Amino acid sequence: MLLAAYEAFNSRDVESVLATMHPDVVWPNGMDGGHVHGHGGVRDYWTRQWSGIDPHVEPLRFEADDAGRIVVMADRVVHHVYDLRDGLIRTMEIREPTSRSREG
Numbered sequence: 001m002l003l004a005a006y007e008a009f010n011s012r013d014v015e016s017v018l019a020t021m022h023p024d025v026v027w028p029n030g031m032d033g034g035h036v037h038g039h040g041g042v043r044d045y046w047t048r049q050w051s052g053i054d055p056h057v058e059p060l061r062f063e064a065d066d067a068g069r070i071v072v073m074a075d076r077v078v079h080h081v082y083d084l085r086d087g088l089i090r091t092m093e094i095r096e097p098t099s100r101s102r103e104g
Helices: 002-010 014-018 038-052 099-103
Strands: 021-028 035-037 059-064 070-074 079-085 088-095
Touching: 002 014, 002 059, 002 070, 014 038, 021 038, 035 038
Parallel strands: 021 088
Antiparallel strands: 021 035, 059 070, 070 079, 079 088
């Protein structure tokens, strides 16, 4: 499901990405700080983001952390950490890689 979400994000298919998200999703606002909430908040955020920049993210590896969240190592200097509820993305946070994860 997460791989499909990244593929849809990279092709700018916002509706397909939103279909992988819980209706009450909490998503980090990487441009302005803070978070956006719900499908409408994510849609508005990405529409604004994509009008100014053209981000493309390739996931390289998926792991579970000690809390059971999914950590995605991508072709970036940060990791994406997902909490899933009912099979959908409930939250995503951006985390600096630990020294252990840099070795992988």
